[in-house]
Amino acid sequence: MLQVKNLNKSFGQMQAVSNESFTVNDGEILGLIGQNGAGKTTTFRMILGLLKPDAGSVFWNGHPFTRKDQDIVGFLPEERGLYLKMTVEEQVVYFAELRGQKPAVTKQKLDDWMQRFAVKGKRTDKIKDLSKGNQQKVQLIATLIHEPKLVILDEPFSSLDPVNASLLEDGIERLKSQGSAIIFSSHDMGNVEKISDKLLMLRQGETVLNGVTNEIRESFGDTRIFIQSPLTAEELLAIDGVLSVKKYQNGFELKLANPEVGKAVFAAATKDGYIREFSQQPPTLDEIFRMKAGVSHE
Structure with a gap:
């Protein structure tokens, strides 16, 4: 040791x-x-x-x-x-x-x-x-x-x-x-x-x-969501607490103000039933590194 x-x-x-x-x-x-x-x-x-x-x-x-x-x-x-x-x-x-x-x-x-x-x-x-x-x-x-x-x-x-x-x-x-x-x-x-x-x-x-x-x-909270649903980027961004929406492959990546926003996103996305993907996760280590090091994501 x-x-x-x-x-x-x-x-x-x-x-x-x-x-x-x-x-x-x-x-x-x-x-x-x-x-x-x-x-x-x-x-x-x-x-x-x-x-x-x-x-x-x-x-x-x-x-x-x-x-x-x-x-x-x-x-x-x-x-x-x-x-x-x-x-x-x-x-x-x-x-x-x-x-x-x-x-x-x-x-x-x-x-x-x-x-x-x-x-x-x-x-x-x-x-x-x-x-x-x-x-x-x-x-x-x-x-x-x-x-x-x-x-x-x-x-x-x-x-x-x-x-x-x-x-x-x-x-x-x-x-x-x-x-x-x-x-x-x-x-x-x-x-x-x-x-x-x-x-x-x-x-x-x-x-x-x-x-x-x-x-x-x-410890940084589940402030990222990967989602595939009928909702458009504009509809997702309109949900209170969704900070950004990024298109990826067949779905979207969302960044949230806090983990509780995920409940509203899930409710809106599933109001008509089944969706293909909903995964709520903490930030990646790369994102955390950039936050703590003061490095822009852009």
Whole structure:
């Protein structure tokens, strides 16, 4: 279990992280979100001891996290870095050995991990001969192959297409099932919402959201409706408390002033009987992010 307690870090007059606290249990995934410069990478570096906090503490299983705990960590930095003249096997074996895993064990696992991430290339290929996408997969394998108990991934989904993003999600979920505590940052709210048990959002170093992902969404109320009915957009917008109506596929998306407005919408839509769809939900994580970060939807 990772515990972060009251971390603070400033650089000159800039407060990068302010009084940050959270816990990631074994077998749990925390999504760390925020705009560029919000303090995500600074947080990771303080956890790993690469930056010394001005105040606060980091604990692993109840004791202060130190460099002696580095072997249980799998860290993927935002700045990718591989030795281009090494082969895939040499590269992965080298990084795994730095984390205390014997070369013979790594070599035995490597084919399975390459297949799992659908790497297009052989273990004897040099890194420089792989595409950028496959180089990124090799670095992910090097981060995870020693099956770390604490996994920290800084923008792991960056530049991955949907198929490869799904492969990475599967890899993260596998480590979760084996009991690893996992933190990752991402600008893709779809990834965060899909796999995160908990959510932490930073804005200019301040914590603005912290808790269970579903509970955070539900705390904003069921203010979105997806509906297919005979009602027109004008008729829906005329209902008191409907803030906006947007056409999508064969129906509409409504945004409400408050969840109670849904009752009036449902009554109007079903006055003549059956309708094909009525789904009332909380805002998406992307919408919540934009609200809390002060980013326009337009």
